[in-house]
Amino acid sequence: MSKVRVESFTISLDGFGAGPNQDIDNPLGVGGTSLHGWAFSTRTFQRAVLGSERGTAGGVDDDFAARGFRNIGAWILGRNMFGPVRGPWPDERWRGWWGENPVYHVPVFVLTHHARAPLVMEGGTTFHFVTQGIEAALARARDAAREKDVRIGGGVDVIRQFLRRRLIDEMHLAIAPVLLGSGERLFEGISLPGLGYACTGHAASPLATHVLITRT
Amino acid sequence: MSKVRVESFTISLDGFGAGPNQDIDNPLGVGGTSLHGWAFSTRTFQRAVLGSERGTAGGVDDDFAARGFRNIGAWILGRNMFGPVRGPWPDERWRGWWGENPVYHVPVFVLTHHARAPLVMEGGTTFHFVTQGIEAALARARDAAREKDVRIGGGVDVIRQFLRRRLIDEMHLAIAPVLLGSGERLFEGISLPGLGYACTGHAASPLATHVLITRT
Numbered sequence: 001m002s003k004v005r006v007e008s009f010t011i012s013l014d015g016f017g018a019g020p021n022q023d024i025d026n027p028l029g030v031g032g033t034s035l036h037g038w039a040f041s042t043r044t045f046q047r048a049v050l051g052s053e054r055g056t057a058g059g060v061d062d063d064f065a066a067r068g069f070r071n072i073g074a075w076i077l078g079r080n081m082f083g084p085v086r087g088p089w090p091d092e093r094w095r096g097w098w099g100e101n102p103v104y105h106v107p108v109f110v111l112t113h114h115a116r117a118p119l120v121m122e123g124g125t126t127f128h129f130v131t132q133g134i135e136a137a138l139a140r141a142r143d144a145a146r147e148k149d150v151r152i153g154g155g156v157d158v159i160r161q162f163l164r165r166r167l168i169d170e171m172h173l174a175i176a177p178v179l180l181g182s183g184e185r186l187f188e189g190i191s192l193p194g195l196g197y198a199c200t201g202h203a204a205s206p207l208a209t210h211v212l213i214t215r216t
Numbered sequence: 217m218s219k220v221r222v223e224s225f226t227i228s229l230d231g232f233g234a235g236p237n238q239d240i241d242n243p244l245g246v247g248g249t250s251l252h253g254w255a256f257s258t259r260t261f262q263r264a265v266l267g268s269e270r271g272t273a274g275g276v277d278d279d280f281a282a283r284g285f286r287n288i289g290a291w292i293l294g295r296n297m298f299g300p301v302r303g304p305w306p307d308e309r310w311r312g313w314w315g316e317n318p319v320y321h322v323p324v325f326v327l328t329h330h331a332r333a334p335l336v337m338e339g340g341t342t343f344h345f346v347t348q349g350i351e352a353a354l355a356r357a358r359d360a361a362r363e364k365d366v367r368i369g370g371g372v373d374v375i376r377q378f379l380r381r382r383l384i385d386e387m388h389l390a391i392a393p394v395l396l397g398s399g400e401r402l403f404e405g406i407s408l409p410g411l412g413y414a415c416t417g418h419a420a421s422p423l424a425t426h427v428l429i430t431r432t
Contacts, residue, residue: 013391013415013427014403015231031409175229175391177418177427181407187230191397193247199229202393204420211229211393 002142003149006159006171007068009186010035010208013175016183017156024084027097029183035176038207039065049103060205064172073145075104076137078158079112082127088114095119096127107144109137111158134161156184166195169215174208218358219365222375222387223284225402226251226424229391232399233372240300243313245399251392254423255281265319276421280388289361291320292353294374295328298343304330311335312343323360325353327374350377372400382411385431390424 011017012035019029026032039045044065046055056062083094096102096119105124112129119127130137141150152162162168173186192198192213201212227233228251235245242248255261260281262271272278299310312318312335321340328345335343346353357366368378378384389402408414408429417428 013389013429014408015401173229175425177415177425179408179413179415179429181409185231192230192395193397197395199393199395204425209391209393209420209425213229213395 002073002145002147003169004138004152004162004167005068005072005149006152006154006162006168006173008039008065008172008174009154009159010039010174010176011186012178012180012183014179014181015185015187016180017154017159017186019180019183022080022084027084031178031180032183034178035174035180038174038176038205041207042066044069049098060203060210061207064174064203064210068151068172071148072106072151073148074106074141075108075151075153076134076141076158077108077110077153078155079110081153081155081158082110082112089116092116092119095121101125107141108153109141109144111137134158134165134167138162138167156186159186160188160190163190163192163195163197166215171197171213173211173213175211176208218289218361218363219385220354220368220378220383221288221365222368222370222378222384222389224255224281224388224390225370225375226255226390226392227402228394228396228399230395230397231401231403232396233370233375233402235396235399238296238300243300247394247396248399250394251390251396254390254392254421257423258282260285265314276419276426277423280390280419280426284367284388287364288322288367289364290322290357291324291367291369292350292357292374293324293326293369294371295326297369297371297374298326298328305332308332308335311337317341323357325357325360327353350374350381350383354378354383372402375402376404376406379406379408379411379413382431387413387429389427389429391427392424 019032022029038061042062042065043055043057046052085094101122102125107126109128109130115131116129197213198216200214203210235248238245254277258278258281259271259273262268301310317338318341323342325344325346331347332345413429414432416430419426
């Protein structure tokens with residue numbers, strides 16, 4: 001059966017998955033970009049996101065980045081990951097952070113309280129806007145993914161919602177050696193052992209510590 | 217000038233520095249012992265705490281454990297690190313978790329709301345009980361340490377008190393690949409960057425990720 005996975009989700013030493021005050025200039029919140037040094041260093045990320053042949057191929061960081069793109073048939077994103085617009089959509093102009101050919105290349109289900117027609121992009125990505133909550137989004141994503149897995153992209157609040165309902169099978173987290181001081185804490189108000197999750201693997205590079213958390 | 221240092225303080229992936237429900241059977245709280253696998257593995261810890269010649273000498277974990285004992289002239293501990301007794305001391309019977317020859321071998325200042333006469337132990341350790349708060353304890357510890365450093369042993373709440381007043385110069389944290397789910401969070405309600413701290417170094421072993429946090 002297909003799995004529900006979180007991949008390459010990075011938190012700071014003090015537990016924040018994004019910095020505060022996200023806006024159009026700070027898609028990851030203020031300071032949030034510093035979390036992702038390990039990912040930027042990888043060939044997988046450079047190729048998938050920036051269309052570049054830079055970065056290091058192979059090694060701990062690249063191996064983890066690469067596993068995040070394997071066998072993914074659909075994504076689910078919180079609205080703030082799709083863009084900085086809040087409240088009802090004023091118009092159709094915002095089409096995501098990623099330009100006309102986004103990095104996904106599969107259907108992407110965006111959680112929002114405000115309906116919007118699907119956005120068909122280049123390269124196989126279609127953004128679907130789901131207003132009925134995470135379980136409805138997951139049902140649609142599973143359907144779209146067929147036998148492949150569903151990747152939960154984030155943000156923090158979305159991952160917490162899925163964890164609380166034990167809907168995530170596997171979670172790869174990276175812990176970056178930075179302090180953010182404020183923002184959204186991934187583990188706030190949530191007990192992973194209490195929900196039946198355990199750390200089942202870990203590896204470190206000079207840029208991050210990678211851990212695997214699995215529902216047992 | 218002598219420094220105020222935290223050394224070998226271990227937190228879980230979800231940010232807890234101790235498990236919940238500390239008592240005489242669980243000095244580190246329930247599950248808290250699982251944090252310290254990296255330390256138990258080291259020759260430094262085995263020799264200092266258990267009087268054993270087991271454990272691995274050298275390597276990342278042992279190097280960090282060893283630095284924690286270098287140039288320390290006095291310690292400061294929260295009362296819960298000294299023992300499970302709460303409230304006024306019912307008698308003088310509780311003499312710490314460590315037997316008659318504790319691991320410190322220097323003066324140790326125990327923070328408490330309840331006065332008690334100093335306890336002179338074997339091997340150079342004397343426990344002094346300080347009721348006037350952390351700044352008074354630090355003044356006495358600095359005095360006792362002479363030109364050497366003062367090590368803050370913990371627990372979580374004590375470290376947070378010292379951090380909030382920017383009294384810590386250097387902090388070595390280990391992050392263990394375990395999830396505790398509840399207990400005391402080291403970074404709860406505290407912004408290290410806001411207080412002028414930054415991560416200035418890190419290294420990983422198979423058992424823990426070690427980070428250095430320094431006041432800038």
